[in-house]
Amino acid sequence: MLWGFGAGIAAAFVLAALEFSTALINREFFNMGILSVALLAEIIFFLLAWGVLAPKAPVFHERIWNGINFLMLMALLLYCLPDILLYPTEFVMAGESVFSTDFLFKLIGYLGGLFLIVLTGFALSKVGRSLSFQLVRILLTAGLAIQLANQMAMMVQLLLARRIIPMSKGLFALIKPVINHQEYFLYGVLAVTVALPLVLWRKSLNPQETYANPAQHRKIRAAARRQRRWCTVVLAGYVLAVLNLTVVKAYEEREVVLSPAEPMTISGQEILIPLENISDGHLHRFVYTASDGTEVRFIVIKKNEAAFGVGLDACDICGPTGYYERDDEVVCKLCDVVMNISTIGFKGGCNPVPLAYTLRGGTMVIQTQNLENEKNRFQ
Incomplete structure (x- = not known):
């Protein structure tokens, strides 16, 4: 033996x-x-x-x-x-x-x-x-x-x-x-x-x-x-x-519950988010209801004093499973990969699909048409 x-x-x-x-x-x-x-x-x-x-x-x-x-x-x-x-x-x-x-x-x-x-x-x-x-x-x-x-x-x-x-x-x-x-x-x-x-x-x-x-x-x-x-x-x-x-x-193996959507303002074809609401360095989630009723989620996180990471709450690899914050890190819910916060807003890997934005005074501005174009990801 x-x-x-x-x-x-x-x-x-x-x-x-x-x-x-x-x-x-x-x-x-x-x-x-x-x-x-x-x-x-x-x-x-x-x-x-x-x-x-x-x-x-x-x-x-x-x-x-x-x-x-x-x-x-x-x-x-x-x-x-x-x-x-x-x-x-x-x-x-x-x-x-x-x-x-x-x-x-x-x-x-x-x-x-x-x-x-x-x-x-x-x-x-x-x-x-x-x-x-x-x-x-x-x-x-x-x-x-x-x-x-x-x-x-x-x-x-x-x-x-x-x-x-x-x-x-x-x-x-x-x-x-x-x-x-x-x-x-x-x-x-x-x-x-x-x-x-x-x-x-x-x-x-x-x-x-x-x-x-x-x-x-x-x-x-x-x-x-x-x-x-x-x-x-x-x-x-x-x-x-x-x-x-x-x-x-x-x-x-418990399922991670995504944080609820935060309030935002829609004015015409623009989404307006006050910078003071998203400048704490934490992950913020928003939901836009598309013309066909599809809820399109996107996330925002402040990367440094000069830039924000903005992207869909979905990626090309894992789909619309979403991201969550764990110990000051942004993590993919499906594959548990930790995102490099400085790369959020850029294509590649399991990063969120980038979403264009502009800053106007003390407000972040996102075009609703960009979200309409991505609604199929969340269907």
Whole structure:
């Protein structure tokens, strides 16, 4: 198992490096191959664990066990670990620097997540070694069976996508909820394996070992306390995992509500906005109702003492999703890209579509015809 663990990690690093630096790796075909190996290894593992496949020669039996453990661990790690290793490459957008607070926070969260996984997994193994073989075998079988079902659905999805097996409405309807609710499989594994620390915790409260003197009794109680500590680590890791996948994820992915439109004056074919209302350096949003009833949004922000950034509340890439202000930065609501405020009013990238304006005394003047010409963007 240790050799499979090490080989899986080493191979995952190599695969991640090749995928990042070359175009040699087709992950779709690669995943089909590695999933096939993992599925076969898991099925043989079940047969061996429950005595269905039991060669008479003990040496031959042990070699099969060793080979299956090696293949199963290596395949499972090689299937899921490359994406985790490549995840930090998404922390920095084009043109951004790694020497930033944002990148530092993301890196801390990433490393903290890996540490939580390793610590929880190690604690779970310590808990399992303190319990009976029969209980661990049952729960391990159940946990692997849940993953096996998930992997089979992923394999069917790959085969359908490549038309290796014919498309079937019934088959597609069967795997659709599996694909859309991947997190349920993780919840299932957590629900099964949480029995390990719960059973050991209860067992540690009333140790059954006999002792001949107080020193041995203290040793037994100390061992029980260590067991409860490992149980606490597992339970804490599971609680943090569930909170991250539910509460924290919901908070992070909550929809940003755009600020309401501010008042403005329309005089003939001109929109008039007093400069005193838009000179605080913050984002201001306005809405013009076009001749066909379409609401055309535009934003204004003061860039410096001599210029304003004026543009539609839309861009050529993300469409009319809009922009919002976060920590004195202007951010695209759809792609979360931070705008360089000094470039607002110029074309390019995810910048707002420029909108012409003039200054007349203490007033910004925008022609309504320019907004009429752009109304199709907001339909």
